[in-house]
Amino acid sequence: MFDQLPDLLALLNDILEAVIVIFGSAVVLYNLGRSLRDPVMRAFCGLIIFVVVAYLAELLVSRTIVSASVEGFLRFQWIGIALVPAAQFHLSSTLLSTTGALPNRRRFLVPLGYVVGLVFLGLALFTDFLVTNPVSNPLASLAHLEAGPIFPVFAAYFWLMTASSIYNVWRARQRCITRTTRQRMTSTLLTYLAAPLGVFPYLLVISNAGTGQAVIPLWLWPIIILGNLVVGLMFGVLTAHLAYFGTASPDRVVRVRLFKFMARVPLAGSIVLLVYVLVSRNSPILGLPAETALGFSLVATVMLVEWAIHAYKRPLERLFQLNNDPDVRTIQRLSERLLTTRDLQQFLESILAATCEALRTPTSFVAAITPEGPQLEAVVGPLDEPGEIFQDADWRQLAQTAEPSNGNSGDALEAVGEFFVWRNYWIRPLRSRQHELVLGILGIRARSDEPDLSEEEDEIFGRLLNQAAQALEDRILQQEVFAIVEGLLPQIIAIQQRRSEATFGGLPVLAQKSPASSPVVSDPDFNMMVRDALTHYWGGPKLTTSPLMRLRIVQDAMAQHENNPTKALRAILNNAIELQKPEGERNMTTAEWILYNILELKFVQGQRVRDVARRLAMSESDLYRKQRVAIENVARAIGTMELASQDGASDEQ
Incomplete structure (x- = not known):
């Protein structure tokens, strides 16, 4: 021994x-x-x-x-x-x-x-x-x-x-x-x-x-x-x-990323190596051939390590003081309980299925009221073409009382009690909790000429209406919060970048003078200029005659693009779009990828709004709102590049 x-x-x-x-x-x-x-x-x-x-x-x-x-x-x-x-x-x-x-x-x-x-x-x-x-x-x-x-x-x-x-x-x-x-x-x-x-x-x-x-x-x-x-x-x-x-990135984000990577890559690899050495030296004792013992033990080790990391991730994060900030824990809880578009559709489909069962009707649907008109959110059963169902009606009447209106933008809806009758459907408005705003409509295929709900059916239908309205209202409130956060995101990123640079740089970084603004960048219509150029990304008067051609970065980029100002401006727009691209693998529906996906699909690939909205699993109204935020981020990125170019030119002088 x-x-x-x-x-x-x-x-x-x-x-x-x-x-x-x-x-x-x-x-x-x-x-x-x-x-x-x-x-x-x-x-x-x-x-x-x-x-x-x-x-x-x-x-x-x-x-x-x-x-x-x-x-x-x-x-x-x-x-x-x-x-x-x-x-x-x-x-x-x-x-x-x-x-x-x-x-x-x-x-x-x-x-x-x-x-x-x-x-x-x-x-x-x-x-x-x-x-x-x-x-x-x-x-x-x-x-x-x-x-x-x-x-x-x-x-x-x-x-x-x-x-x-x-x-x-x-x-x-x-x-x-x-x-x-x-x-x-x-x-x-x-x-x-x-x-x-x-x-x-x-x-x-x-x-x-x-x-x-x-x-x-x-x-x-x-x-x-x-x-x-x-x-x-x-x-x-x-x-x-x-x-x-x-x-x-903030320190807490760096710690969490490093912890997860080290646990899943080198730690797991080291444990597998240790098991390999021990089993290969002792497999005869187990009474198994070396290949069999090694195969079973290595597969079991990988599975157990990954399971342990997944099962005890939160306790380990608390042990190593990762993500221990109360604000971070609140955001984590919110992320686990967010009402996504798919979650809303599933919930509304459940409500509609219950409505069909309770009222003995083959079809029911929920549509959100948007500035462009009703937008279908969920449907159960056979439904006529939504465009034909919603056309020619004065849907603004829903925001008023149950009295029929003389709206001049379309035919008036026939009010019968609390219902509106339109074609072959009975329609009820979905109102906010304070009953001040019509959020959408819930329609069911008519089973008779006029609504004839019994007292029990009316009570059940009222409960289902309230749940559908609350779901729409919660989704709207959540989207408003997202829009605010997305609008603040560039400023937050800028502050984090400044914080990172000033951590060791101190006074020289924090006290450096900001470069003078470019006349084009400081123009109140700068965001509109960027939007117009993006709409004609692959060619058109809004790109070829854009005031953005006067930017220094466009002039500097012409030498690399055959002295063609259109190609130079397109390259600058593409660089600004790429700056919105998050790290990691692309995902079409996660919140952090939404803005980049809208820019890339809508402007670079030139897809239609309806197709982009369907691919990103969102309504067209939500797409337009997020597109505005995305364009603002692109404009802000171009402005930052222009100011950096001016700063570099002043340093050379």
């Missing part, structure tokens, strides 16, 4: 290294999109990649069964070892610049660090000056290279760059003013040794201190395992605090 202990410790170390590789790769994937536009994330992803390369190579060396491949993997490991110091200094420089410190000498030191790292990498890959022939530990199967003559020079460079990096982060911490940013930078400073501690080739030093082959003593294995464990925890803390850089 004692003889097998080194092998067990080596296996445990391999598992820990594999977990670090999995989590490191997941961190890079998680931040890959932001790394393209944010310097902090770009530098951090570079650092993580080099660390992952170093750990992956070491893991491959321990699993290699062909001795000829050992040296190749050991030299491949130096891609990470040689470039970690430069990447670490690069990250510290971007963190310091984020707090407002000017780069000055650092703008030259960062590329110089990468150049020196590449020189050491070349020496490690193609010569024996830095590292030389591999050494294999016969006791624990731990292989490594021997130190070459200039290895002390590399070690000095490695720790000098590390010390400089820590000094830069310390300076960044000193420049932080708010408590939150100071706490984050303090945690970053305390965990900044994770990369150098994890990748520095200590075994080269041990090998040089010994005589020939390095024999790793048994007591050193717990130290190696503990060191890897500490490094993994430090990287976790570093990731958790650097995730806030380069995003305009």
Whole structure:
């Protein structure tokens, strides 16, 4: 048993290294999109990649069964070892610049660090000056290279760059003013040794201190395992605090996204890996072939992990203080209880089915009253063409008393008691709770010339009418709230962006002067100009003669579009539309995608209003209301681009 202990410790170390590789790769994937536009994330992803390369190579060396491949993997490991110091200094420089410190000498030191790292990498890959022939530990199967003559020079460079990096982060911490940013930078400073501690080739030093082959003593294995464990925890803390850089989302949103991603991707992968190792080593004990045991155990593990994340998501969020704000909890409850268009249709269909059953009629329907006339919401049973049913009637009469009106926009409805008789239908208005507004109508196919409901039928029908009216009223109130929120959304996004930029930028960001407004942008009819240009998106006088042609961004874009102002303006409109596109996979009916879908379907694809409304599962009146908000957002985006262009031109001057 004692003889097998080194092998067990080596296996445990391999598992820990594999977990670090999995989590490191997941961190890079998680931040890959932001790394393209944010310097902090770009530098951090570079650092993580080099660390992952170093750990992956070491893991491959321990699993290699062909001795000829050992040296190749050991030299491949130096891609990470040689470039970690430069990447670490690069990250510290971007963190310091984020707090407002000017780069000055650092703008030259960062590329110089990468150049020196590449020189050491070349020496490690193609010569024996830095590292030389591999050494294999016969006791624990731990292989490594021997130190070459200039290895002390590399070690000095490695720790000098590390010390400089820590000094830069310390300076960044000193420049932080708010408590939150100071706490984050303090945690970053305390965990900044994770990369150098994890990748520095200590075994080269041990090998040089010994005589020939390095024999790793048994007591050193717990130290190696503990060191890897500490490094993994430090990287976790570093990731958790650097995730806030380069995003305009609130801190709570960043925490929740990071938590969900880490739970579903690297944590699940690590658990599956652990189960694989345990089952593959013990499958004979279970009395099953290795393939069968592995198949069942891995599938069961994936299912159980996903189930646990789904079932205990809310308790875990509370445990880790995610989404713990009372306002957020209120919004979550509202999101679970929203009355969507489909929910309304299902409820109204249930009411109509009950109406048909109670009144013994084959057809009933509910229509909402809109400025354009009645809009059918739900129907049960065979119904004539709605356009023919609703045409030629003076539906404004419903907003008045039960007395017949002499409306001149259509034929008067025949009032019989509380009903209006129109063609083959009995119609009752659906009023708001205060009975001040007619929200819609509920119609049933007539079973006789005049309404002849019994007292019991009239009582049941009254209850059903009230429920249908309340559903319509609640939907209208909800849509009004959505319209207000959607109108405020650009301002909220702007404030969040400003908050994100000012978190570490402070006074320079908050006190910067706003550029002067463009005459076109400041025109009171600017939104109408944008709407007209969108209506003729693929050509027409409202696009070719649009006043938007005078915008600086359109003039600047002409060089990229064959000096054609129409194509340039269309490109600007398309860019503004794309700015309304949310992150993630496109969905036709979710609230966050509605505005972008309206713009893309209505103007870019040129579909009819009726087709767009049907595809987005909304009424045409609701579509027009949301379209107005979407156009306002596009106009605001174009105005922002124009002001940014003017600001850039003034800086160049």
